[in-house]
Amino acid sequence: MVVWAMGVFGAIPSPPSNEIVIGPLHLRAYGLAIAAAVLVAVWFARRRWAARGGDPEDVTTIALWAVPAGLIGARLYHVITDWQKYFPDDPLGAFAIWKGGLGIPGGIAAGVLAGVIVARRKGVRLSVALDVVAPALPLAQAIGRLGNWFNQELYGGPTTLPWGLEIDVENRPLAYAEFTTFHPTFLYEALWNLALVGVLVAIDRRRVLRPGNVFALYVGGYFAGRLWVESLRVDPASVVFGLRVNIWISVLAIAAVVGVLAVRGLRRRDDDAESIYLDGHVVAIGVAAAGADEPDGDAPGDASSGASGDADGAASTD
Numbered sequence: 001m002v003v004w005a006m007g008v009f010g011a012i013p014s015p016p017s018n019e020i021v022i023g024p025l026h027l028r029a030y031g032l033a034i035a036a037a038v039l040v041a042v043w044f045a046r047r048r049w050a051a052r053g054g055d056p057e058d059v060t061t062i063a064l065w066a067v068p069a070g071l072i073g074a075r076l077y078h079v080i081t082d083w084q085k086y087f088p089d090d091p092l093g094a095f096a097i098w099k100g101g102l103g104i105p106g107g108i109a110a111g112v113l114a115g116v117i118v119a120r121r122k123g124v125r126l127s128v129a130l131d132v133v134a135p136a137l138p139l140a141q142a143i144g145r146l147g148n149w150f151n152q153e154l155y156g157g158p159t160t161l162p163w164g165l166e167i168d169v170e171n172r173p174l175a176y177a178e179f180t181t182f183h184p185t186f187l188y189e190a191l192w193n194l195a196l197v198g199v200l201v202a203i204d205r206r207r208v209l210r211p212g213n214v215f216a217l218y219v220g221g222y223f224a225g226r227l228w229v230e231s232l233r234v235d236p237a238s239v240v241f242g243l244r245v246n247i248w249i250s251v252l253a254i255a256a257v258v259g260v261l262a263v264r265g266l267r268r269r270d271d272d273a274e275s276i277y278l279d280g281h282v283v284a285i286g287v288a289a290a291g292a293d294e295p296d297g298d299a300p301g302d303a304s305s306g307a308s309g310d311a312d313g314a315a316s317t318d
Helices: 002-009 029-051 056-081 091-095 104-121 126-133 136-144 146-151 185-206 213-230 245-264
Strands: 019-022 025-028
Touching: 019 029, 025 029, 029 056, 029 126, 029 136, 029 146, 056 104, 056 126, 104 126, 104 213, 104 245, 126 136, 126 213, 136 146, 136 185, 136 213, 146 185, 185 213, 213 245
Parallel strands: none
Antiparallel strands: 019 025
16 A cells, blocks of 8 residues: 555655544554554464464463553553653543554563463463563564554655655644655654564574573664664653653663663573473473474564554544
C-alpha cells in the first residue's frame, strides 16, 4: 500500500480518518493495530517455544498476564514523563487511556516483569524463554506502529523525499504549519524493528550465544533504532538537559545492555543449561520431540522477519 502510494502521489498520504467504519461499528485503527500486533506476536512466540520442545500454552498463559501489564506500564510511563504537558489541569485524564498515550519503554519493563513472574511459577527457564520471545516483541512493535499512521502522529521534520508523509495542517506543529510532507519516523521504526526480527532469528538459530543474550540484543537493538528515530521527531515531548526523555532512556538502555553482556559474556559456555524447563518440571507435551517444524527462521507472511514511547495524539505510542 505504501509503495503504491509513493508511486502514484510521490509521497505517502495519511488516511483520511483514524477509524474503520463497518456498518454501525466505528473501530479505532490504532486499537486494531495493537490487537493485531499482540495476536501475531503470541502466535510467533508459540511456534518458537513449541520448536524448542515446550508447551505452546505456556506462551499463551504468560501473555495473558504480560500483555495487560505491558499496557499498564506503557500508560504509566507516558503519564509520568508527560505529566506537565497533558495532565496538570486534568489529573483524571491520566486514566483516559482510550484517548491514547502509551510509552514503549514502560510497556517493555512492565510486560517483561509480569512475564518473568508467571514463567517462573510455571517452571520455565527464564533465559531460554526470553530468547524465544525476543524476536516476537519487535514484530509486535512494527505492526503496532501502523496505528500512528492512521493518527497522523510521531513524524519527523519536513522533507521533500519521495517517501515523505503528508500531514493535514491541523495535525502539524505551529512551527511547521507551512510544510506538507514530513519524515515518516513511525515507518522508519517499523522497518528497523522488522530488520531486527530477522537479525535476532538468524543469531538465535546458530545457538552460539549464552541463553538470555538474544533478549539482551533485542533490548539494545530496539533502543539503538529508537535513538536515531527519536532524534528526527519534531512532535512535542518532555526535554531533560536539552534532549528528549526517550533519547536519554535509549542511551541508558544501550549502556545497560553493553554492561550486562560484558559481565556475563557473549558466547555459550559448556555449563550453560540446554533444558527449557527448570529441574523437576514435567513437560506437558513435547512438540519438538513429536516432530514440530522449526519456525525460528520464518517470520509471519515471509516478511523480513515480531504494544509502544510517548503518545502525543489521539491514540499514539511513542
